[in-house]
Amino acid sequence: SSISVYKGCVSFSHRIKKSLSMDTKSRLRELLNLPENSLCADCNELAPTWASTNWGAFICAQCAGVHRSLGVEKSFVLSCTLDDWTNEQVEHMANRGNKKVNDELEFCVPKNIEVPYEEQTDRDTREKYIRAKYVDLLFHKVDGKSPCPPKRFKRKTSRSSKNSASSLRDAGMVEFVGIVDVHLIEGKNLIVKDIISSDPYCVLSLGFQTRKSTTKKNSLNPLYNEHFSFSWNGKDELVIEIFDHDDLSKDDHMGVVTIDLGFLHNNPEKSFQSWHPVTHRKHRDRQQGELDIELTYTPIQ
DSSP: OOOOOOGGGSOGGGSOSSOOOHHHHHHHHHHHTSGGGSBOTTTOOBSOOEEETTTTEEEOHHHHHHHHHHOTTTOOEEESSSSOOOHHHHHHHHHSHHHHHHHHHTSBOOTTSOOOOGGGSOHHHHHHHHIIIIISOTTOOOTTOOOBOOOOOOOOOOHHHHHHHHHHHHHHHHHOOEEEEEEEEEEESOOOOSSSOOOEEEEEEETTEEEEOOOOTTOSSOEEEEEEEEEEOSSOOEEEEEEEOOSSSOOEEEEEEEEOOGGGGGOTTOEEEEEEEEEOSSOTTSEEEEEEEEEEEEEOO
8 A cells, every 4th residue: 555645745835934824723723632643643642742744643842853853855844833834734634643644654563663652762762663664664554464553551531631631732832932952961970879879860851841861770970872852932941850760769869950941042953062060959059960961952943
């Protein structure tokens, strides 16, 4: 069977410079609120606010960062918040949607393939899977092959979770101005929380979005080298909290890093790497190590 890709979205001439009409905004909102589009097409993250318009898939900020790296010929990414859309693009999304896309592109995923799942997935795993899915078409529907869709955790579709998704999108429809890529490189001189060392991991927050790094065993100088993508409203600070993982008790707080991202407005598409002090969450004058962070801001055009 053929793979349906909308080629008309690839031209930049489709991105008109005037504001979205209310009709187009309303239509996008309706599509995002459909049950089949309530989760990211690639990782099941709740309330996606980005889209691969040539494929017709709604995706989250982290997956959107990977899609952008594929190039516009492979995946033309638009924000469902502030980007300009044509009626033609919106109707293509209506004719496709996440269920139809995944019925084709995730028709048969081998059991040994690691499938992205929400913010738990690191950048390398996410990128390998998305490239295999959209560029190499390794899992797409082929006549004569039996279906074996990927196994993902199922979210509870409670009223509260639906309300949460709706409120996240409502906020996103007016706030986001671009994507901030956070490269968590390493830490040094972190404090001891166990007997002689710690098992540190980081929780990164920007607005309502939260990401979690891997845990590094027995290290006060952990090497992470992990990437995280966030939608940014142009105002929120990046907050990184460090915890010591414990198997039998509550994880201990090891410190916090707060970064004012305001300087990124005047420095789009540039990377800034520096060491940031880790401080006590109550006593900010008490330093408890450092984190090496690289930040890159990509504005919505």
